[in-house]
Amino acid sequence: QVQLVQSGAEVKKPGASVKVSCKASGFTFSNHYMHWVRQAPGQGLEWVGAISPTGGRTYYARNLEDRVTVARDTSTTTVYIEVSSLRYEDTAVYYCLREIIEAGKAFDYWGQGTLVTVSS
């Protein structure tokens, strides 16, 4: 079965960086775009970024592209997101997602989420 298992919660100080991982299994990892979405406490969903199946292309939300890096390791079927220069407003649950390939554009599987807290 398809599984996306994310790393554990993180607490970071403002200005620091955080790296969250997402281990994929149960499907052909190199066939799918992988994405990250975040959700601040009590707020809605925000698309953060994505990486192509081979890792050759990345896409980022315009308001975050200077501070976010998405990468993937095909050998370990793991996708990563790193957020630098953390701000209080980066506090959120970060979700790893798989994009469907059979038709159109949507996210058919989500990781369990990783809470990143930015606090002094």
Next chain:
Amino acid sequence: QSALTQPASVSGSPGLSITISCTGTNSDIGYYNFVSWYQQHPGKAPKLMIYDVSDRPSGVSNRFSGSKSGSTASLTISGLQAEDEADYYCSVWTDNSYVFGTGTKVTVL
């Protein structure tokens, strides 16, 4: 890219139907047929309910249906059940990025 506009809350009685709207622009919903809907229960990850405007993934109840007219997409839940009480988000793919809606809290009376 601005968030898509959804009503903050919608409610309905068990067995009846409700519709959630999702308003975008001519550049996103009005242009692309890549509208999807997600259901999120408290403390849980969202779940895909509808993709490509009106297609249902395997395992999703046929009580959920989607449609689009111009720059507004809609999700209809028929035969409302207690388990449908959750937050719902629309989303659209546009030009190598995704935009989500503001979210709608569905309450079953």
